[in-house]
Amino acid sequence: MHLLAPLLLLWQIVGAGAKQGTIGMGISMYKPVCAYACHDALASLYLSCTTFSAEGHDMEGMVMKRMEEMGGEAMGTTSEECYATDPVWAQTLAYCFRDRCAIDGAEEDAVRKAWTALSMTEAAYEDSIPPERPAAELAADAVWLNVTSLVNSELYFSYRQTLSEFEFQEEMHVRLSVVVCALTVGITLLAGLYQHLSAGRLGNLIPFGVSKHLLLPALFNGRHQAPLPGNLGYAPSRILSLFIFLYVVLNLIFSAVPYKSTLPTVANAWFTSEKSEIATYVANRTGVLSFANLALAILFAGRSNPLFWLADISQTTCLTFHRWAARVSTVQAVVHSILYTLTYFWSGGANAYYAEVKVAYYWWGIVATVLMSLGIAFSALPIRLYQYEIFLVSHIVMAIMVLVGCWYHVVLRFKYNWGYEVWLYIAFALWAFDRLSRFLLGIYRDMLGTTTQALAELAPGGKLIKLTVYPGTKWNFGPGQHAFLSFPTTGRLWENHPFSIAAWDHGIAPPTSEGSQTARKEVEKDPEIAAAPVLDDSSGSSSRQTSQTRTRPGQPSRPSVTFLVRPRKGITSSIQRDLSLVRGTPVPLPLSIEGPYGRAANLASAESILCIAGGMGITALMAYVQRFVEARRAGSGALKAARLLLAWSYRQREIAEMVRALLPADAAAVGVECRWTCTGTGTADSAAGAGDGRMDVDALVREEAVGVRRLAVLVCAPGTLADEARRVVVGVVGEGGTRIDLHEESFAWPWQLNLAVPSSVLFSQRELAGITSTVHGERDTRKAQSGVPGSREASESPRAKARGGLGRGPPADHRRTSRGWWTGSRLDLADLCCVTWPVPSLLSPHGD
Structure with a gap:
């Protein structure tokens, strides 16, 4: 709507x-052409009332007259009043209209309209026609028109x-x-x-x-x-x-x-x-x-x-x-x-x-x-x-x-x-x-200005920023979505940045309207929000009106959206720097949000699903994992597939912990298998069941294509890995009668930004000083109070352990609000970073 x-x-x-309209579609240039040819054949002739300037004019007569009508210079030798009062002009033009347009078979109404437009006289067309045929025809090189004459035939046909x-x-x-x-x-x-x-x-x-x-x-x-x-x-x-x-x-x-x-x-x-x-x-x-x-x-x-x-x-x-x-x-x-x-x-x-x-x-x-x-x-x-x-x-x-x-x-x-x-x-x-549609979209979803609240948190290892955003109204969340965020505290209100949606909570509706008001007040008093540092003095009440990120039994929860952001240069780097002072603590962050945009790939006919992710491309495919799990739980038949293989190759082992928390606890039980490969260095991620080395894309595709008539392959990875997956799919399709539907989430986007932002995006200088002096002594206390996801270990699924995949679910505190969470990556986001995108944008940096 x-x-x-x-x-x-x-x-x-x-x-x-x-x-x-335009020419040929509502606008006629020279119809009937007989009338315009008559006019132009006479237009350059001097009349008895023509005046001459002292400077004179060196023009090309008829050509310049026509160029005048097409927007060129005017001759200016004969005034409109002269044309309107000269009977010779009117009679010569009228007779040409009647004679030539009769031969062409032009409609009388069209001729009369042309007369009104071209004659510049108030006399009626019929009244201007001379009673007798003019005796003489104008010469081709005639200069004056001082007696009623026939238009020169050669000149007429030239113009016609x-x-x-x-x-x-x-x-x-x-x-x-x-x-x-x-x-x-x-x-x-x-x-x-x-x-x-x-x-x-x-x-x-x-x-x-x-x-x-x-x-x-x-x-x-x-x-x-x-x-x-x-x-x-x-x-x-x-x-x-x-x-x-x-x-x-x-x-x-x-x-x-x-x-x-x-x-x-x-x-x-x-x-x-x-x-x-x-x-x-x-x-x-x-x-x-x-x-x-x-x-x-x-x-x-x-x-x-x-x-x-x-x-x-x-x-x-x-x-x-x-x-x-x-x-x-x-x-x-x-x-x-x-x-x-x-x-x-x-x-x-x-x-x-x-x-x-x-x-x-x-x-x-x-x-x-x-x-x-x-x-x-x-x-x-x-x-x-x-x-x-x-x-x-x-x-x-x-x-x-x-x-x-x-x-x-x-x-x-x-x-x-x-x-x-x-x-x-x-x-x-x-x-x-x-x-306008984007503006109305924000109003329609009540997501402008201070109606949107958010919490920012730095993941263990400092490689990712988790943004939990509470929109003013509920969205229709789904895979393949992204949203645009703007940060008022940067001072650049005209800028907004595309981010992938990594997860969300649809929220639990309260039983009555009175209960809703009571629950909202209780939500705003949540200990986690109370323990979080305030952004800055300028954010006012909006920075304090934050919401819960966990749900207590019997209480409603507000819909929320989670973004996973890999810090790069510019604004994300500033946010990372400030969050490092309160590592592990959610911090209120004022922002405005626009979206979501994007749609999910149609997987309804696939008998098996293979997801190939590289680096932070995992977030796009986590969305489809969640949709698969929900469809299997519901048993609605929305998806034919009974199996989904999630293959992920990544470098930084630290990011696996946060991604692991987004996996549904029962993913392995409903047919999800995870094969993760770490190409970086460091301690092996045994909890994730990840191996070392490069992903064997050819083996993965061929293995999943065996025994199925239709396989869906979803890819979100850096260019080299994505292109390799496409080449393998092209080579395998048709083998054994297997059809393969390839769906790509584009991954390339220029992230090298050098934005001039304030020295602190999240905190004022006074707050930074206070946080710095107390954070080391209070970090453990705040973490215990806030119930930060990941602060408590979850058990690993025996089924997943037996299959060699990742079976660890989110922490116990987190499971009650993680239903319906999936991720989305769209719009060519490289490593899920933020990109300045002032509007309107005419050219975009990918997909030549």
């Missing part, structure tokens, strides 16, 4: 801005052919642009429909060869999640590469054909050479196509992209196509600019070009084209990876200026006559939809 208002706003913006061909080309520009947009969005929707259907029984109808050679492999069956050599970018999957290839080829073809010159068969009234005519058509075509593709780029860049819900496609896919749409739009804008530059040099040399450059509309076009080109250059992967802040800030500024430049380029040139601005209205509306 929260999307209804943004959709209505989008409709209003586009509808209000495009009242008349010129106007007809030009309008045809303008209509083609719009039609082909609409086709590009419709096909792009339509194919995306069809791909979403296919994805939905293929997850069911219809997926069994897909030939193994199609899956093996088209749907599953990377472009060259090599790198996909790992960047290409030299950080040139990321290779899309083979099927996505095919879609991108067809999109680029379609734009190339539409930019190149169809064009037809009136020369040399008929003299062209506007162009002196065939190359100038064709160059103008191509320039206009690429200009309109560039606008259409710019709107597509904005559509696929939005965080609240409607295609996420309509087509159920991943944001990584959308961002990949977003970049290609932006590239195509930029190339077309460059071609548009180059061709118009050439036409001015061809027609009048350097002087003509430099004179045109001084006009405001022209240099606004140059600004837009140059900034689009710089935007593409600054979005190169090496810059995104190593200078992300520069890319981000410059890209947002340039994106805004591109839209501003495009707007003034068309409005100053054509005003609102031809509907070119409609494409910009669409772009503005899509941007507004994204921003």
Whole structure:
């Protein structure tokens, strides 16, 4: 429901801005063409009331008159009053209308409308027609019109052919642009429909060869999640590469054909050479196509992209196509600019070009084209990876200026006559939809400002930060989700950061409303919250209105969301530094949250599930473990699979303890097997049942594919491991009649941030001093009071021990509130770190 208002706003913006439509779709340029040809054949002639300035004018008559109507300079030799009062002008024009339009079979109403628009006289069309046919025809080189005459036939047909061909080309520009947009969005929707259907029984109808050679492999069956050599970018999957290839080829073809010159068969009234005519058509075509593709780029860049819900496609896919749409739009804008530059040099040399450059509309076009080109250059992967802040800030500024430049380029040139601005209205509306839907989403879920409470805790070893967030209202939690957090104490209220959802508690509802109020008061008095340090003086009551992280018997619990964050540079590093002073103690942290975004993979038809995780990618797959466990508990038949194998390769042994606490206690009993491999150094994690060395992906996939007709493989790992898993799946699919559905959670994201944040994110200097002086003496007491997860050991499941997997459940205090917890990783989060993402974001750093 929260999307209804943004959709209505989008409709209003586009509808209000495009009242008349665009050329060929609501706007007619020169219809009936007979009337406009008559007008233009007479427009350059002097009338008896024409006035001349002292400076005079060196213009090209009819050409300049037509260029005036298309937005060029005005002749200014004959006033409208002169046209309105000159009977010779009215009679000559009216007779031409009647004579030529009768031959063309034009409708009378259309002729009358053209008369009203072109004659500039108040006299009625019928009253202006002379009673007798004019005796003489104007010469082709006539200068004056001082007697009622017949329009020169050669000149009339020249204008008629010129106007007809030009309008045809303008209509083609719009039609082909609409086709590009419709096909792009339509194919995306069809791909979403296919994805939905293929997850069911219809997926069994897909030939193994199609899956093996088209749907599953990377472009060259090599790198996909790992960047290409030299950080040139990321290779899309083979099927996505095919879609991108067809999109680029379609734009190339539409930019190149169809064009037809009136020369040399008929003299062209506007162009002196065939190359100038064709160059103008191509320039206009690429200009309109560039606008259409710019709107597509904005559509696929939005965080609240409607295609996420309509087509159920991943944001990584959308961002990949977003970049290609932006590239195509930029190339077309460059071609548009180059061709118009050439036409001015061809027609009048350097002087003509430099004179045109001084006009405001022209240099606004140059600004837009140059900034689009710089935007593409600054979005190169090496810059995104190593200078992300520069890319981000410059890209947002340039994106805004591109839209501003495009707007003034068309409005100053054509005003609102031809509907070119409609494409910009669409772009503005899509941007507004994204921003407003996200804002309303926050209001709808009551998660803005101080309504959201959170606790931050540093895990043993200091390698992870656990954020337990209490949203204002309950979410519909699920695997594959992420949320955006902003931290008011950093002073950068405009920044928000994407984090993966690692776990949550749906909460236990109270029996009555009165009980709810009583329970809430008891929750706020929870000893764990009372023992936690206060953030800072500026946070006020919001920093004290925190909630429980454990549930006492007979009391309601509030829904909560848990984020596991690996500290990197910037804000996460500052939070880690402050939490190290009170290690093991949850600390209130004011923040705002937006989300969740993302959807889970459809595993309903899989007979067995294999999860392959690398590093912090485990959090994405823990979500599916929890969903599997809940489905097996409920026995609802939502999943066919009776077995799930969780294979995890990691370096830091310290993170295993916190991940272990997220596993349901009965995971092994319902069919979950864990095989963990540690590639780092240190004491062996015997409690986790983890071995040493690299994961044997080939053996895992082949083992799980034996004896099943349909296997689901979920992968969330660094690029090398993810690409290896994809290659193995492609090699195994079809063996023994086994179908394999591969689902990837993208893992790559630039995390190298150097954000300037206050010296303390969590505490004021006064609080830091107090905490530092007392924490060593109080740490054990506070830990005992707070009931921190992990402070007490849980027993290991004998079933899991016998199977060689991880069977340890969460601590006893924690089990009562851990039902329904799973994790989610989405949006290309590397090691579940935070990434600055000011809005609106037009280009994103992954999936080239």
